Amino acid sequence: MATTSCDVAIVGAGLGGCFLALLLGRRGLNVVVIEQGPSIPSAGADFLKPPGLRVLARHGLAGLVERHGLKRDLIRYYHDGDPIQECRFPDGGFLIRPYHELVELIYASCAMEGVEFCFDAGITDIAIDDGHVEELTLSNGRRLRPGVVIGADGTKSAIRQALDIEQRTMPYERLLMRVATVPLSASVAQLNRLYFSSGGWLAYLYPISRDQARVFVGLPPEDDKEIFQEGIPALLDELKKFVTDSSDVFNALQPATWQRIKVSSLRVEAYHKGNAALLGSAAFACHPMTGMGMSYTLHDAEILAEAISAAGGDDDRLDRLLYARYEPRRHAHRQLIDYGDALAATFPDRDAYLAAFRADLHIFGEAAAPAQPPALQPT
Ligand SMILES: Cc1cc2nc3c(=O)[nH]c(=O)nc-3n(C[C@H](O)[C@H](O)[C@H](O)COP(=O)(O)OP(=O)(O)OC[C@H]3O[C@@H](n4cnc5c(N)ncnc54)[C@H](O)[C@@H]3O)c2cc1C
The missing domain is CATH 3.30.9.10 (D-Amino Acid Oxidase, subunit A, domain 2)
Known part of the structure; x- marks a missing residue:
């Protein structure tokens, strides 16, 4: 089979891969998404919190995902049967939409931007020369020479392994x-x-x-x-x-x-190497009790899209941009992972859980908390 070229190859058609593909497609880049499964992932997260909704709104997608979805603005917490607090989300609250439906909407939007999707196509070989990914061989025999490679291929990322980026996975064994x-x-x-x-x-x-x-x-x-x-x-x-x-x-x-x-946290030592970068669960994973993984991933995809587009195909420039704008995302991710660890460790103890609970992180994520503390009501 002939070798073809593309501006960006994205491995993994989950939320991160599909959203980045859409943003890059809109910027006129030639994007190929490689997914090992027969379609976009069939199951996953259910909640999209306000920071993620704001990212989608910036790209004209909020109406699309909120139509037919459910909005909620309150969660009531109990301990040993008694209510202990309520967390209220301002400005319309958060969205409940099964993962497959959410990703499907973004995937469908990619078609209008000319993004190519290859399903049932794993990666059988990754040719790397001097830290630069030169060529990907797909399980269907196709060979692809990408300008940039994105590993949006989940916690067991093959791209991360090929780049030899160290990772630390910590299963939540007590829960x-x-x-x-x-x-x-x-x-x-x-x-x-x-x-x-x-x-x-x-x-x-x-x-x-x-x-x-x-x-x-x-x-x-x-x-x-x-x-x-x-x-x-x-x-x-x-x-x-x-x-x-x-x-x-x-x-x-x-x-x-x-x-x-199975739920684990994941931390990695670097988010990019040469012309390749990691996105979403390939780069970080936190406890689902934070409900923020998708929101951070959507924002990360925005940053990646800007850097890739600004680099204009120049590897050195891309490396500098990713180093300056994308690598610092590890601080926000680390804070979120630590927060998820704290929630998972303390919830059996009412007082310890209430002390660990951070309404600002829960509602607004990394965004600065507003001057007035968000509504968190002891009951
Ligand atoms: C139980 C649970 C509940 C969660 N709930 C929430 C929530 O309510 N709200 C929230 O914001 N976040 C939640 N999260 C986090 C959220 O699921 C992730 O942040 C988000 O799915 C990351 O998207 P992704 O695109 O990186 O990964 P994924 O959705 O994992 O997509 C990775 C894709 O890559 C493909 N792939 C893997 N390897 C290869 C390969 N070698 N070649 C080709 N394709 C490959 C996979 O088939 C998959 O389609 C939850 C996580 C868990 C575990």
Whole structure:
């Protein structure tokens, strides 16, 4: 098969890869996205917080993603069955939209910008010369010579490995996560409720559409073996101890399929090398309790798009721009990862959790908090 060239090759068609492809396509660059799966990812995050919504608004996409999505502006937190605080989101709140739907909208927008997508195409070889990615060989035999390469290929990034960038993955071993999709009940339709227990359990219940809800359960791994082997009655017995204002969901849990989710934090020593850079979960991963991974990734894609475009195909200039504008993103990511670690470590202890909780980071992320502290109400 012939070798072809492109301005930018993006490996991975998740939110980060698709959004960056859209921004670069709009700037007139010739972009190819390589995705190992048969389509964009089928499952993932559900919440897009205000900073991410603002990024999309800057690019004329807020209306598109908010149409048919759900907006919420309040989360109520409980500990051992009692309400302990409420977190209110100003200015229209946050968006609930299943990951596949969100990414699909951005992917569909890419078609108008001439971005090429290669699905079912893994990377079989990455030719690197003196720190510069020269050529990618795809599993379908195609060879691609890109000006710039982006590893938006998730936590196990093949691009990161090929660049020999060191990473540190820390699984959250004390908290095993399971998720089920169930019919929407009245209490879940009314309010997002996040329950913690001093026994190391959590349960988060929220709607994902007009008739379906998601139930996230976090539990100590030793309980998982017992509970999910013994079946749903054992799970319900545990949940009834601390899930107090959502009992109408219990019946719906009976036939639910509980998917197990592995959650880890990820830190890497560098975000770029030569003509290649990492984006999204290839560059950092934090605990989902922050609800901010997508927001930061969208902003990172904006910065990358500006740097790649300003470099105009000049490798040295690209290196300088990425060093000056993109590498400093590690400070914001580190702060978010540390925050996720603190939430995951403290939630069984009511006072420690309330002390660790930062409404500014939770609502506004890295953006400066407003002069008035955001509404966080003890209940
Ligand atoms: C359980 C959980 C819940 C979360 N909830 C939220 C939330 O509510 N709000 C929020 O903001 N963030 C949340 N996050 C974080 C959010 O999911 C990430 O920030 C976001 O998905 C990053 O997007 P991405 O494009 O980097 O990665 P991904 O969506 O992981 O996309 C990577 C893509 O690369 C492809 N790929 C991998 N390897 C290769 C290869 N070698 N060749 C080709 N393709 C490849 C994969 O198939 C995949 O399509 C959550 C994370 C987890 C784990």
